Amino acid sequence: xxxxxxxxxxxxxxxxxxxxxxxxxxxxxxxxxxxxxxxxxxxxxxxxxxxxxxxxxxxxxxxxxxxxxxxxxxxxxxxxxxxxxxxxxxxxxxxxxxxxxxxxxxxxxxxxxxxxxxxxxxxxxxxxxxxxxxxxxxxxxxxxxxxxxxxxxxxxxxxxxxxxxxxxxxxxxxxxxxxxxxxxxxxxxxxxxxxxxxxxxxxxxxxxxxxxxxxxxxxxxxxxxxxxxxxxxxxxxxxxxxxxxxxxxxxxxxxxxxxxxxxxxxxxxxxxxxxxxxxxxxxxxxxxxxxxxxxxx
Amino acid sequence: xxxxxxxxxxxxxxxxxxxxxxxxxxxxxxxxxxxxxxxxxxxxxxxxxxxxxxxxxxxxxxxxxxxxxxxxxxxxxxxxxxxxxxxxxxxxxxxxxxxxxxxxxxxxxxxxxxxxxxxxxxxxxxxxxxxxxxxxxxxxxxxxxxxxxxxxxxxxxxxxxxxxxxxxxxxxxxxxxxxxxxxxxxxxxxxxxxxxxxxxxxxxxxxxxxxxxxxxxxxxxxxxxxxxxxxxxxxxxxxxxxxxxxxxxxxxxxxxxxxxxxxxxxxxxxxxxxxxxxxxxxxxxxxxxxxxxxxxx
Numbered sequence: 406x407x408x409x410x411x412x413x414x415x416x417x418x419x420x421x422x423x424x425x426x427x428x429x430x431x432x433x434x435x436x437x438x439x440x441x442x443x444x445x446x447x448x449x450x451x452x453x454x455x456x457x458x459x460x461x462x463x464x465x466x467x468x469x470x471x472x473x474x475x476x477x478x479x480x481x482x483x484x485x486x487x488x489x490x491x492x493x494x495x496x497x498x499x500x501x502x503x504x505x506x507x508x509x510x511x512x513x514x515x516x517x518x519x520x521x522x523x524x525x526x527x528x529x530x531x532x533x534x535x536x537x538x539x540x541x542x543x544x545x546x547x548x549x550x551x552x553x554x555x556x557x558x559x560x561x562x563x564x565x566x567x568x569x570x571x572x573x574x575x576x577x578x579x580x581x582x583x584x585x586x587x588x589x590x591x592x593x594x595x596x597x598x599x600x601x602x603x604x605x606x607x608x609x610x611x612x613x614x615x616x617x618x619x620x621x622x623x624x625x626x627x628x629x630x631x632x633x634x635x636x637x638x639x640x641x642x643x644x645x646x647x648x649x650x651x652x653x654x655x656x657x658x659x660x661x662x663x664x665x666x667x668x669x670x671x672x673x674x675x676x677x678x679x680x681x682x683x684x685x686x687x688x689x690x691x692x693x694x695x696x697x698x699x700x701x702x
Numbered sequence: 703x704x705x706x707x708x709x710x711x712x713x714x715x716x717x718x719x720x721x722x723x724x725x726x727x728x729x730x731x732x733x734x735x736x737x738x739x740x741x742x743x744x745x746x747x748x749x750x751x752x753x754x755x756x757x758x759x760x761x762x763x764x765x766x767x768x769x770x771x772x773x774x775x776x777x778x779x780x781x782x783x784x785x786x787x788x789x790x791x792x793x794x795x796x797x798x799x800x801x802x803x804x805x806x807x808x809x810x811x812x813x814x815x816x817x818x819x820x821x822x823x824x825x826x827x828x829x830x831x832x833x834x835x836x837x838x839x840x841x842x843x844x845x846x847x848x849x850x851x852x853x854x855x856x857x858x859x860x861x862x863x864x865x866x867x868x869x870x871x872x873x874x875x876x877x878x879x880x881x882x883x884x885x886x887x888x889x890x891x892x893x894x895x896x897x898x899x900x901x902x903x904x905x906x907x908x909x910x911x912x913x914x915x916x917x918x919x920x921x922x923x924x925x926x927x928x929x930x931x932x933x934x935x936x937x938x939x940x941x942x943x944x945x946x947x948x949x950x951x952x953x954x955x956x957x958x959x960x961x962x963x964x965x966x967x968x969x970x971x972x973x974x975x976x977x978x979x980x981x982x983x984x985x986x987x988x989x990x991x992x993x994x995x996x997x998x999x
Binding site for chain 2: 421422423426429507510511514515516519520522523526528529530531532533598604622624625626627628629630631632633636637640641642
C-alpha cells in the first residue's frame, strides 16, 4: 500500500497552501512536513507541489491529493460502525470540501446545508469561485462536490439540477435618470459605468448582448465581493446584475429599480459530486437538493 | 524613453491575469499582446510574466507594471487641464486599484468611497484580501493604496489611521446552550466548532488565546465569504468573530448572542497609499478618512 503519512502531509500542504499551516494542522514541525513531501516526490519521481505563495499541486500532486481525500472520506465513514477506531481527528469532524459560487453563498447555500452539517458533525471547507468555473475545481479533484452552471457531468461525477437563480439588471433611480433617461440602448449602455464582480464575470456583458445584440464595453468597476457588489449598485457607482432574491427588499424600498422589467437572465445551477457512493456525500447531495428546491426558483 | 505600447500590454496581462482578456481590453488580438510582452521580455532580458491561470508578474514584471500604472495615473491627471489630449479611454475613466479587507467591503468601504468615485468618474478595481495581508499588495506595487492593519508606512507610501473595527464573538442561543452551558473555557472551546474565514484568518484563534491564554484548535469551518460567514454563525454551524456593526441587528433580534460581553477584539485600520502627489489619490485618501471617521468607531 501507499505511505499515507506522506500523502496526508502532501494533501495538507495543498489544502492550506503552505508548509507552515500544514505543519500546524498535523501537529508536526514544518521541516517534518517538508521531508515527507520530498520523500514522496523522490518515490514518485516527480515534483508534486509547486512551492510558492500559495503552494499549489502539480498535475501528479493533484491526482495524489484527490486519491488521499477519497481515502480519508472512506476512512471517516468507518467512524459510524466503528466509533472506537483509532486515527481520531478526521473521523470526529470529517471535512466536506465544496466549491460554490459567490452568489449562492450570499443567498441560499449556507441556510441549505447548515442543518445537515451540524447534525452530522461535518466541517465545511468552502472554495468560492465563479459559477462558470467551479466545475474545473471538481475536475482537477480539489473539491468533492461543486455548485456549478455546467449540466453535463464531469468525468467520474454525477450531476443533478438544483434550480434557477434569476438575475435582474438594477441601478438607483438617480443613476437611471442620469444615464438612461433616453432609454437603455447601445449608446447609453456604452457610457454608463457598470459593476463587474471580476474579469470572469460575464453576466453584465451577456445582458447587454441580449438587449442590444452588440458587444459593448462600458467603464467597469471591479468589486469581487457579493455584499460590496450590491452596495456598489445601491450607492450609485454603477448598474449591475443582481440575484432577484437579494435585491427584492431594495426594489421594494425604491432604492434600486429594475432597469428593464421582464428582461432578466436566468442561471441554472447543478450539483456535481464524486460518484463514490460515500454515504454522507450522497446524503449531503440529497439534503442540498431538497433545500435548494425551496430556496431557489 | 521606454516603449509604452509594450508596457501597456504587460500591465493589462497582469491586471486581467490573461492574454485574452488583456487583448479584449486593448482592442487588439491575443497574439499581438503576446508579441508585445515577448518583445519586452527580450529587451529586458528576463521573463516578466509567469504564464498560467492566472498569469502572474515576476518580480521584474511587477516593477515594470508598477511603473506603468504610475505613469498612467500621471497621464490621466493631465486630462484635467488638457481634456482634449489624445490617448483617450484611460483618461475618461482612470482606474483606482485598491486592496481592501473583506469585512471593510462588507460594512463601510463602498459607502465611504461611492460618492467620490461617481463625482470624479473613476473606475474602482478592488482587490480583496485579509486585512493583515493587504500591505503586501501595496509593497509589491500591485495596488495604488490599501486598507490595512499595518500602521508603519510601506516604503514609498504614507500611512494614516482610519479608525477601529470592533469584533465580537457570537453564536446562536441554541449553539450556546449546547456547547457553552458550562462556560466559555479551554475545555468547551476545544470541542465547539468555530467558523474561520480562511486559513489566514487568525481572529478566532486570537480571541481564544486572549480568553484562555492557550492555543486551542477546535474543529473549523472555512467560509471565505463575508455574508456566508455571518450566515454560518446565524444558522448555528459554529461561533465566530463578527464586526460589531454587522451583527448589531442580529443581536437585537436575539438571533445571535455576544458570547462574552466586554471581551471583544479591536482591529485598527490604516490607509496606505503611494507617496506620489497624484492629485486625486491624495483626495481619495482625504475623502476616505473623512467618511471612515463617521462609519468606523
